[in-house]
Amino acid sequence: MSTEVVEILLVEDNPFDVELTLLALRQNQVVNEIRVVSDGEEALDFLFRRGAFSSRAEGAPRLVLLDLKLPKVDGIGVLRALKGDARTRMIPVVVLTSSKEERDLVESYEIGVNSYIQKPVDFDQFREVVHQIGLYWLVTNQNPRLSAVPVARKAP
Amino acid sequence: MEWVKRLFSPGAVPPRGFHFPQSSDNACPAPAVPSPMAGRAPDVAQPPGPETEDREQRRHPAQMPILASEAQAGATAQRDVREALHVSEEINRHLIQTARDFAILRLDPQGRVASWNDGAQLIKGYSAEEIIGRHFRCFYPADDAAAGMPERALAQAAASGRYAGEGWRVRKDGTRFWASVVLAALRDEQGKLLGFSKITRDRTESREAELALRQSRDELEARIAGRTADLSAAVRVLKESQQHLSLAQRAGRICTFVCSLSSGRVTWVGDAAMLFGLAEGTLPATVAEWQRLVHPEDREPLEEAISRAVHTPVQISYRVLRPDRSAHWLFLRAQAHAAEDGRETRILGVNVDITERMRAEDEVRALNAELERRVAERTAQLETANRDLQSFTYSVSHDLRAPLRHIDGFAKILLEDCGPQLDPAARRYLDRIRGATGQMGHLIDDLLNLARVGRREMELRPADLTALVQKTIADLADETAGRNVDWRVAPLPVVACDAGLLGQVFANLLSNALKFTRPRDPAVIEVGRELRGGETVLFVQDNGVGFDPRYADKLFGVFQRLHPQEEFEGTGVGLAIVHRVIRNHGGRIWAEAEPGRGAAFYFTLPGTPAEGSEGTTTGGNA
Numbered sequence: 170m171s172t173e174v175v176e177i178l179l180v181e182d183n184p185f186d187v188e189l190t191l192l193a194l195r196q197n198q199v200v201n202e203i204r205v206v207s208d209g210e211e212a213l214d215f216l217f218r219r220g221a222f223s224s225r226a227e228g229a230p231r232l233v234l235l236d237l238k239l240p241k242v243d244g245i246g247v248l249r250a251l252k253g254d255a256r257t258r259m260i261p262v263v264v265l266t267s268s269k270e271e272r273d274l275v276e277s278y279e280i281g282v283n284s285y286i287q288k289p290v291d292f293d294q295f296r297e298v299v300h301q302i303g304l305y306w307l308v309t310n311q312n313p314r315l316s317a318v319p320v321a322r323k324a325p
Numbered sequence: 326m327e328w329v330k331r332l333f334s335p336g337a338v339p340p341r342g343f344h345f346p347q348s349s350d351n352a353c354p355a356p357a358v359p360s361p362m363a364g365r366a367p368d369v370a371q372p373p374g375p376e377t378e379d380r381e382q383r384r385h386p387a388q389m390p391i392l393a394s395e396a397q398a399g400a401t402a403q404r405d406v407r408e409a410l411h412v413s414e415e416i417n418r419h420l421i422q423t424a425r426d427f428a429i430l431r432l433d434p435q436g437r438v439a440s441w442n443d444g445a446q447l448i449k450g451y452s453a454e455e456i457i458g459r460h461f462r463c464f465y466p467a468d469d470a471a472a473g474m475p476e477r478a479l480a481q482a483a484a485s486g487r488y489a490g491e492g493w494r495v496r497k498d499g500t501r502f503w504a505s506v507v508l509a510a511l512r513d514e515q516g517k518l519l520g521f522s523k524i525t526r527d528r529t530e531s532r533e534a535e536l537a538l539r540q541s542r543d544e545l546e547a548r549i550a551g552r553t554a555d556l557s558a559a560v561r562v563l564k565e566s567q568q569h570l571s572l573a574q575r576a577g578r579i580c581t582f583v584c585s586l587s588s589g590r591v592t593w594v595g596d597a598a599m600l601f602g603l604a605e606g607t608l609p610a611t612v613a614e615w616q617r618l619v620h621p622e623d624r625e626p627l628e629e630a631i632s633r634a635v636h637t638p639v640q641i642s643y644r645v646l647r648p649d650r651s652a653h654w655l656f657l658r659a660q661a662h663a664a665e666d667g668r669e670t671r672i673l674g675v676n677v678d679i680t681e682r683m684r685a686e687d688e689v690r691a692l693n694a695e696l697e698r699r700v701a702e703r704t705a706q707l708e709t710a711n712r713d714l715q716s717f718t719y720s721v722s723h724d725l726r727a728p729l730r731h732i733d734g735f736a737k738i739l740l741e742d743c744g745p746q747l748d749p750a751a752r753r754y755l756d757r758i759r760g761a762t763g764q765m766g767h768l769i770d771d772l773l774n775l776a777r778v779g780r781r782e783m784e785l786r787p788a789d790l791t792a793l794v795q796k797t798i799a800d801l802a803d804e805t806a807g808r809n810v811d812w813r814v815a816p817l818p819v820v821a822c823d824a825g826l827l828g829q830v831f832a833n834l835l836s837n838a839l840k841f842t843r844p845r846d847p848a849v850i851e852v853g854r855e856l857r858g859g860e861t862v863l864f865v866q867d868n869g870v871g872f873d874p875r876y877a878d879k880l881f882g883v884f885q886r887l888h889p890q891e892e893f894e895g896t897g898v899g900l901a902i903v904h905r906v907i908r909n910h911g912g913r914i915w916a917e918a919e920p921g922r923g924a925a926f927y928f929t930l931p932g933t934p935a936e937g938s939e940g941t942t943t944g945g946n947a
Contacts, residue, residue: 290766
């Protein structure tokens with residue numbers, strides 16, 4: 170696999186949403202390395218460096234943009250796995266979803282989501298939201314040095 | 326008459342016959358010597374006496390002085406007889422003289438006293454000297470004497486030979502006594518009247534005793550009659566009550582029983598046959614026989630109950646199997662009862678046929694079970710429906726919005742990237758696409774809100790409606806920007822409600838009011854309360870465009886709109902949400918309006934206090 174340092178992991182199964190989100194990120198001058206995975210299992214494999222991602226270079230992304238409605242393992246399952254593991258607990262996760270269902274919101278916060286954002290229908294508003302996310306989580310907010318966090322290694 | 330028996334002892338020589346002495350001697354022999362020998366010695370004089378009255382009465386008077394004279398051979402024999410006769414007469418005279426219980430006297434043919442014995446003196450009080458020669462009339466009470474009773478008695482005795490009677494007599498001292506009197510005529514051989522013998526007894530005491538006896542007998546008879554009447558009345562009542570009891574037991578399908586603990590024998594009272602389905606006379610006579618009629622499963626509990634009844638009252642429901650194998654439920658209630666002699670303890674109790682009741686209870690149980698099953702089924706259906714609805718709204722929330730975002734997103738990108746190459750018509754079409762997707766997004770959001778209102782569990786807490794309205798007005802700042810709005814908020818009460826949902830009610834009503842007052846300057850929007858029919862009614866009133874009241878009932882339906890979209894935007898869901906919230910609070914909502922003259926929305930909330938209990942926030946213009 171590539172050796173690039175992934176800064177943003179976008180977990181999104183809908184290609185239109187992927188395209189629009191990436192467009193919005195680029196238009197907001199977010200030029201960080203973005204990795205897209207299309208289901209929850211792939212996301213977990215990537216984060217825990219297993220399966221197809223077992224040879225991935227060390228290092229956690231600086232931000233995870235997580236859809237909730239996903240094939241295989243859904244967004245809540247991914248969030249639970251991330252926040253339930255000491256190695257990944259500190260990675261900021263922003264839920265970016267169509268739904269503003271109360272139970273999703275409450276459950277996400279109970280598990281420890283860092284932000285919960287409903288994607289607006291209006292693209293202008295969506296672009297603004299993406300801009301804010303990038304600005305806040307990648308620029309304004311101070312993260313612990315995630316690269317120092319021990320991430321699962323492949324046995325030598 | 327011991328003295329008579331002694332007198333005629335077997336050794337005594339029976340007199341063969343004699344002439345009644347005719348002497349007028351004081352101590353003349355009384356004619357009334359009673360003799361049990363009468364009939365056996367017809368030749369002996371048998372003057373009437375108290376004990377021989379009946380027999381004597383039947384005898385002809387001519388026969389009385391019997392004179393038997395037979396020529397006897399031998400003077401010696403005659404002398405012996407005379408001697409014996411003399412002795413006998415002496416004895417008789419003595420007896421008469423000393424008889425104390427009888428007044429024995431002789432009267433001359435005129436009725437004057439001719440002889441007087443000791444008994445006469447004792448009974449009547451006269452001495453012989455005083456009375457001899459006096460007419461016996463003096464023994465009668467004055468009235469009787471005046472009425473001629475003494476003479477009549479004498480006449481009767483003279484005519485028929487005898488007079489017997491009872492009546493009052495007078496003693497010398499004037500006191501009275503009840504006398505039993507017998508008078509007998511004395512005649513010589515030729516039938517000439519010599520006088521009368523008279524025997525009198527004082528029967529006062531025995532008469533009194535008799536009277537007392539009669540009275541007590543009468544009383545006793547009266548009491549017996551009374552008792553008998555009482556008793557027959559009691560018997561009648563008892564019979565009646567027994568009949569009633571029997572009828573009642575039959576009607577109530579009840580029978581009582583008595584069970585002897587020592588013998589195990591059972592006695593049934595009432596219609597036990599009916600209860601057991603047996604013929605009369607084949608009823609169980611012992612507990613063991615009774616047990617054989619009981620359903621096998623219930624035998625042990627019944628036995629246990631009966632043995633427990635010795636110590637404490639028991640009750641048990643058990644089944645009996647009738648000869649036709651049908652099971653009938655009986656309810657038994659029993660307790661021990663010591664017999665009156667205190668020696669034996671018996672179990673007394675009742676059996677009641679409760680088959681019908683058990684059947685009814687079974688039916689009720691079955692109905693309840695069925696009902697519960699149906700409720701559970703229905704609940705499951707509703708839960709399923711609710712889950713379906715939730716997953717539906719979840720899908721709507723997730724999946725319907727996504728394509729809208731995509732349409733809007735790509736339309737926007739197209740406009741941005743290729744805008745300059747597009748002619749104005751194409752750009753306008755793209756704008757319309759984006760407008761439509763926006764509208765669709767609002768629709769979806771509103772529908773989801775409406776679904777959420779129906780689903781949400783309400784949390785009722787006292788909320789200050791005035792504060793709620795003020796906050797809503799503040800939230801509407803964006804929409805009022807640049808407009809001249811006159812808010813008039815009256816003091817509102819504190820009401821127990823779900824503040825979140827009520828906030829949505831005010832938000833929808835106030836933004837509605839804002840929307841429809843857009844052509845007004847100033848827009849006047851009033852929030853207040855008034856009393857209608859004793860009920861506090863809250864209202865939101867505006868001076869907007871109003872609506873045709875004919876369609877007032879359509880206002881609260883989902884997607885119902887009374888104005889064209891171009892004039893006043895909206896999804897037609899807002900008032901449906903308001904309606905649902907008010908309804909869920911148990912209140913009512915309605916609207917009043919006229920086209921062009923504003924609209925007013927009224928609603929009630931249960932538990933809204935009357936005037937004078939406003940919240941702390943004072944109303945005013947915003």
